[in-house]
Amino acid sequence: MDFAYTPEQQTLREEVRQFIAEYVTPEILAEVEESGVRSRGPKTREMYQKVADRGWIGISWPKEYGGQGGSRIDQYIVEEEFGRVGVEVGGAGSGAPAILAAGTEEQKKYFLPGLIRGEISFALGFTEPQAGADLAGLQCRAVRDGDEFVINGQKMYTTRAHSGSHIYLMARTDPEAPRHKGISIFLVPMETPGITVRPLWTIQNDPPAPRRTTYGDRRTNEVFFEDVHIPASCMLGEENTGWYVGALGLNLDRVGASRYLLSVQRDEDIINWVKENDMGGYGPSQDPAVRDRLAELWIEAQVCRLMTMRSMSLVERGGTFTYEGSAEKVWAPEHGVKTTETIAQILGAYGQLLSSSEDNIEGGVFAHNLMGAFQSGINHGSAQVMRDQVARRGLGMPRG
Amino acid sequence: MDVLPSEEEQMVKNLAREFLEAESPPRLARDMEKDDQGYPPELWNKMAQLGWFGMSIPEAYDGQGLPLTYLALILEEVGRSIAPVPFHSTVVPALTIASDGTEEQRQEVLPRVSQGSLIMTWAFQEQDPRLLPEAVQAQAVADGDHYVITGTKMFVDNFNVAEKCLVACRTAPASADNQGISMFLVNTNTPGISHTPLVTLAKDKQSKVEFNQVRVPKANLVGELNQGWTVAQAMLDRATVLLCAQMVGAARKDIEMAIEYAKNRVAFGRPIGAFQSVQHMCADMTIWVDGAQLLTYEALWKMDEGLPASIEVSQAKAFCNDKCQAAVRSSQVLHGGMGFMMEFDLHLWYRRVTAWTMRLGTSFEHRARISKALIDQPGKVWLGMDQIPVA
Known part of the structure; x- marks a missing residue:
């Protein structure tokens, strides 16, 4: 057991913090606020280039594809520090781990450097109107036509569809096969003719959620595919193995800083806030009930951190998850909800003031969190499905 | 890492x-x-x-x-x-x-x-059961080459078979310099000591120990006079994290028995472990014990590195108290009436884990220690920081 970051990693964290203090300016934060965490305005792109120049994006990816061949934990540190200020950089959710695991040489050479330069980003095209948690029920079709596939169907809650360059698309390639065995993954440029994106506005849009909000996304999308012709070389992994390639991507996606921070940032925020704010003489920091709850939340947040560290330790050892990623995905989001709802009871009526309100607290982030925190227990595998996985895959319990 | x-x-x-x-x-x-x-x-x-x-x-x-x-x-x-x-x-x-x-x-x-x-034991708790210096009222008074101890200690483990007992005593009122506590190594057969066995939930051996004018040589003072709270605190932290390890081990075995039972026990035409309501309970039990284990390991690691670890110890114990308890209770629930039967072994684990939640600090005590460190010390806190400021 070793729970320490190496001296080099501690230095890296310091360097990243200094970089953020210097380059992540209020203008950039305002731009992120305006365009959404997952999009990038011109100033943000400039800053992002500086991050890339320092070799901080794709640290754990192999050198031959533009990465640093470094450790997953170094990458985590960079993502964590940027995540704390509400700016997303590279790494998790990029699709890269799955491309590295299942992609062709050509795909790796094309996508990874593009991801590092910030020219490529993926929208996750899994969910459909009739297939969310029960993903294997998806109906979007990809039919082979010589060297091409023709795609028809619809995707739903595709958050980055309007800002990403590509969609990481899961489609049915063999309707006759058993549900899980007739699915393939395609990496499809969003500009391909026949793709239409329609916005879906979330409950965080009016007024807009502040950038650090848990699931503060103002917009997601529906994506329609009408006779979309793509070269067969867009396929990731073997035909009809998409379920497994996709599951690999999701599992790796659950490991890392962004998923972790979603669930624990409000713990740090509220403790640091009550230390500085006495609410007109109330002094919540000296209220014994509040103190007990804050300590309880802190402990649970530590468990979130340690479960993330466990997952990363497993990855670093080259081991495979049996249930650890899923366990993390049950515990952390539910903790985030508990924290968010506890904060509401600490702040009382001030806790309801949204981002555009006079007298709001911390830009309304706590109020907006009440509309977003529960979402993290739904997206990318619901807590209920995750519990199924812990029980069945981890504990070997029988199927019903 | x-x-x-x-x-x-x-x-x-x-x-x-x-x-x-x-x-x-x-x-x-x-x-x-x-x-x-x-x-x-x-x-x-x-x-x-x-x-x-x-x-x-x-x-x-x-x-x-x-x-x-x-x-x-x-x-x-x-x-x-x-x-x-x-x-x-x-x-x-x-x-x-x-x-x-x-x-x-x-x-x-x-x-x-x-x-x-x-075989040894140690004695700290008294009528005020908190693990705080002000709760120590047993007196040790200097008399020539000896200290004379008078007072009552509670919940002393295995006193019935222990040959020596490390006892926390008050040798001075608390002052600005120190808490006025001193630690003494006492032979349990010294005249003036009597003990009464307590009947406990875990059915383990704990005693109420009375010290009546017990003469202990000055050479048996452990650590410095009046500075014993520092010694006691380190001892309590070590005792606590080791108890957390025991709790994690017992809770893990306990939930494994419940998971195994759920796979085999047939009701409504299938193993109850095939029902999602049962599966989700088992998933939660596993997650809780995993969390308790990770917190315990981190506290141990910090101690071994010679780093301040009292906050990590408190994190582990408060979490063990709440979540190991919840896990073993769920195991009882999954076993139905069977778990309530004396002849069935499950309660052996349940009773011990439950009893241990009350030993070496309640959740409230440990969380108070944590909130004091997080809230009452200046500076921002963040998860994963090298050193949480110690209160």
Whole structure:
């Protein structure tokens, strides 16, 4: 057991913090606020280039594809520090781990450097109107036509569809096969003719959620595919193995800083806030009930951190998850909800003031969190499905 | 950063498990509940031969000089097997002698503990059960070459078989300089000591110990006069994290029994483990015990690195109290009426884990320590920070 970051990693964290203090300016934060965490305005792109120049994006990816061949934990540190200020950089959710695991040489050479330069980003095209948690029920079709596939169907809650360059698309390639065995993954440029994106506005849009909000996304999308012709070389992994390639991507996606921070940032925020704010003489920091709850939340947040560290330790050892990623995905989001709802009871009526309100607290982030925190227990595998996985895959319990 | 046990650590744990599975069946725990001594000397001697009691005692005193983590991994397995031995109560004061005792005290105590020929215990709690210096009211008054101890100590583990007891006493009122506490190593056969066995939930051996004008040589003072709170605090932290390890081990075995039961018990035409409501309970139980284990390991690691660890210890114990309890309660629920039956073994684990939640600090006490550090110290806190400011 070793729970320490190496001296080099501690230095890296310091360097990243200094970089953020210097380059992540209020203008950039305002731009992120305006365009959404997952999009990038011109100033943000400039800053992002500086991050890339320092070799901080794709640290754990192999050198031959533009990465640093470094450790997953170094990458985590960079993502964590940027995540704390509400700016997303590279790494998790990029699709890269799955491309590295299942992609062709050509795909790796094309996508990874593009991801590092910030020219490529993926929208996750899994969910459909009739297939969310029960993903294997998806109906979007990809039919082979010589060297091409023709795609028809619809995707739903595709958050980055309007800002990403590509969609990481899961489609049915063999309707006759058993549900899980007739699915393939395609990496499809969003500009391909026949793709239409329609916005879906979330409950965080009016007024807009502040950038650090848990699931503060103002917009997601529906994506329609009408006779979309793509070269067969867009396929990731073997035909009809998409379920497994996709599951690999999701599992790796659950490991890392962004998923972790979603669930624990409000713990740090509220403790640091009550230390500085006495609410007109109330002094919540000296209220014994509040103190007990804050300590309880802190402990649970530590468990979130340690479960993330466990997952990363497993990855670093080259081991495979049996249930650890899923366990993390049950515990952390539910903790985030508990924290968010506890904060509401600490702040009382001030806790309801949204981002555009006079007298709001911390830009309304706590109020907006009440509309977003529960979402993290739904997206990318619901807590209920995750519990199924812990029980069945981890504990070997029988199927019903 | 690698939070999983290393190969060596895992090996020590596996060997301990193998040994205890063979040597300490639940039957033994049941028998010892009714036994006057409360432990089987044969098992105790075998453990001594394996070097377990001296695991973290320096090699100069016949120990193995290994980090506390190794001792904790053994105690995790002891918890798993609910082996009825005065292991925890012996190593806790012994390690305090190792860290704070005089050379004479070390020579007198440590080799014998390593060899298994000395059973020990320690006494801190009193009528005010909190683990705070102000709760210590038992007096030790200087008289020539002796201190004279008078007072009542509660919940003293295995006092019935202990030869020596490390006792926290008040030697002065609390002042700006110190808490006025001193620690004494007392032979339990000293005139003036009497004890009454307590009947506990875990059916373990705890005593109420009365000290009536008990004369203890001055040479038995452990640490400095009036500075004993520092010694006691370190001892309590060590005791607490080792108890957390035991709780994690016992809770893990307990939920494994419930998961196994759920896979086999058929109701409504299928194993109850095929119902999602049951599966989700089992998933949660696993997640809780995993969390307790990770927190415990981190606290141990910090201690072994010589870093302040009191906040990490409190994190682990508060979480163990709440979540190991919830896990073993869920196991009882999953077993239905069977778990309520004396002849069925599950309650052996339930009763111990539950009792341990009340030992060495309640959730409220530990969370108070944490909030004090997080809130009352200046500066921003963040998760994963090197050092949480200590209150």
